[in-house]
Amino acid sequence: MPSLKSYLSLLAALVLVGQSLVARAELPDFTDLVEKASPAVVNISTRQNLPERAMTGQPSVPDLEGVPPMFREFLERNQPQVPRAPGGGRQREAQSLGSGFIISSDGYVLTNNHVVADADEIIVRLSDRSELEAKLIGADPRTDVALLKVEGKDLPIVKLGESDDLKVGAWVLAIGSPFGFDHSVTAGIVSAKGRSLPNESYVPFIQTDVAINPGNSGGPLFNLEGEVIGINSQIFTRSGGFMGLSFAIPITVAMDVANQLKDGGKVSRGWLGVVIQEVNKDLAESFGLERPAGALVAQVLQGGPADKGGLRVGDVILSLDGKPIIMSADLPHLVGGLKAGSSARLEVVREGTRKTLDVTIGALPDEGAEISPAEAAGAERSSNRLGVSVVELTAEQKKGLDLKGGVVIKEVLEGPAALIGLRPGDVITHLNNQAIDTAKTFAQVAQELPKNRSVSMRVLRQGRASFITFKLAE
Template identity: 75%
Template structure:
């Protein structure tokens, strides 16, 4: 009689496999209850913008491939649709339409969405879950955080539950509901892949990064945690193709609600301001400034008569913390300063000349427009440095006044050498070399002559009025 052991072992293995599959299925989250509860408060937002009369026949579509991901979606939505002809053969007034999402935060009809969803709209229509459509009034917008507040007429409207984005953890399940490509109440899920993420040109938002599938039309929609609470507003995606590629970014709900409350109360948003230009501290800059590791925000420029200048902050200071909160990346600083009000105190721990010290600065109000200065270099008294491969000249009195500088030199010519390799150009202004202020072309040549070999050396450069530190090494 044949042995039953092989068969018993086979069936035992099948049983164990079935138990593993069942356990894995039970471990996966069930989103059905969350969707049923939250969906009624999620809305579709469509806008109409009237465009000037002009012929579009035969016009070429712009190339959007080179645009940053944050702007691609907006411009694709804003491209003109087929414009109908008037009876006399001319073009009628065209309309550009956009589509996005939003969610109701109060039962009397306040709605949150993205600023870019409703930007420049002449008419905003909010479509509710029951398919009814209402005209919305724009309460206020804040382009810096990409948040907008709308108001629709209604009573006892369904609302979302608001969560605490600070308590969100990396790896936590999250879910988005929105209208990608116009498909209302589409649900996608994923996990939080990072927090406090900074994006170019978005200094005041510590984004939540997720792998939730977000596509055009999802913008402005809510991001939920597993408790059914809104923890963010889906705002941007990173893409090379125009579609979702696994990286999406949401505005933390704590940031969005602070903005919304200010817009509802005052019609505008107030933020703290130091009046500095900062940059990241990389490995070479850390070595140049005597830091143990890359960290903090390097002060590349201090605006004249700004809060930082009045509080004693100087070019070359590295800010390590503010009010006890560490500055790991330079982008951490704008988030923290922006959250303060005009007149608040900011206690900054800085490294200056290799020593730690604390500065107490009274924060000002962020101006409505960025303050830029421009350079138009013309100078005399030239000098050159063969070690760097650059010729420089003293700044004129007019240039010093325009750039608000006490000293510095302007580059007249760049030859083959270190200066060319690090991208210096004629017209750039050098104010510091190897952590030493440059007063004249003669001083520049003397300092350049004594630069150390095979060690990171810092140089502060102004280009078109914008300052930054760069580093290089002399291998000779």
């Protein structure tokens, strides 16, 4: 007779088998999704005729100097070909491979801007291997979205979903052409939403662990319902290949851009006219905040929407139209999505007090206004216990920097100023939340600075303003 111990062991084994079967049953089956969606996913290649020049040896590869090593656009250009031109000379061509997807039966295609940038010819290859020449309707480098058009009727199309409804942890699937392997399928989960990447101010990226490689760029990201909820755009990499982090442009953002490109050929975005920075722990303490959150206004452009709406340097923006600003990068996403002329309600903290401001949103200029840096000029010097010698700004410097006051650093001595990285030529406009109009005011405020508590200082360097913090020891 089997012992009780044997029965218990058998029961435990059956439980483990049952759990395994249940786990397998819960894993998604992507076969139907891939079968239905694949025909609308396309491969994109481009050709660019580059200027003729003297070449020796093998064709050179693209110069990647200065490209950020971790966050980068897919560098998908192949080594240039060197065909003979009709006249007997040499002509260089550059080709790239990427992906895209058809969003209308009459031939509109979405992809990334960097896949088709500077192309003289764009070829779209369909799932049946047929090739069509595409026309670039418009592109938006700020979101890395491009809209193409091919001639066709009754073309297969993707279903579009709502990226706002996507939840972290949800299964997602990508179809694209990594390294030129058409219609490759990879799957994973949503790792995070609303990610901000360096030099990307207007896209709240969807972060996933879906395997994305060069060639996937511009391809669709699907949810389990077979709806496109993003455009695969960037990866985090130290090696140039997939390392477990990939980023997609939300389809709601991409379609808003595509519709504007289709209707008017360009994209209009909301604009406040401020320079902002992150609120860290020390800045939060300095400005009397309970926790590090919000967007600290380091600079207000004269005559801009923020200036007209009463926003001031040193204000910390906590919310826009009731939507919280946790990280400073949350603000450009929200402002950029507003239409010029619309009204927005900002909740700010000013000198420790919460205020509400109504601001009329402006239109983002094509190019931001540059503010020229000041050069130190002669005036009465003022030394202080910060270890820095300052002089007052001249009337010309104030006009050039659009300032009413402030002092410029003439010399940095040994002391706290040197430790926090101040340099000659830096302009100080605020110290310990107080405006600095003269060298005398600066000396007085510096003399009364508290010890062992975070103190903020607003500094302009080469025209760019930012707040820094420091502590004076006993």
